[in-house]
Amino acid sequence: MKTKTITKTGEQMTIQTQYTLDTFRDLLKSDKSYNAQHGGFNYDKARSKAKCPIFKTFIPYKSFTIVVNNNLQDSAEYWCTYIHGSNCIQKTKILSDNKVAIRSDYMCW
DSSP states (O other): EEEEEEETTEEEEEEEEEEOOHHHHHHHSSSTTEEETTTEETTTTTEEEEEOTTOOEEEETEEEEEEEGGGGGHHHHHHHHHHTTTTEEEEEEEEEETTTEEEOOOOOO
């Protein structure tokens, strides 16, 4: 994880500026990620049984939705492309609290 220390009115803060592959994989296992197992897996349709709470659609096999801070969007999209292949980012949605949701679909067929 790459970080940057900033000083704001006498306070020092360390903020994350990039993901590494390991920290991105940890994110995919966290509660800030939804995948095809969300609500169980529908084997007949190869997708989640429950709709994604952010995009209100079913999550296809090998796809996921992640929620990241705005300043980490570029880094998250880089790792999505690394894992899923080019043009994998299907949807993005700006959320409250400086967060963004990203839907990434598997493109390496």
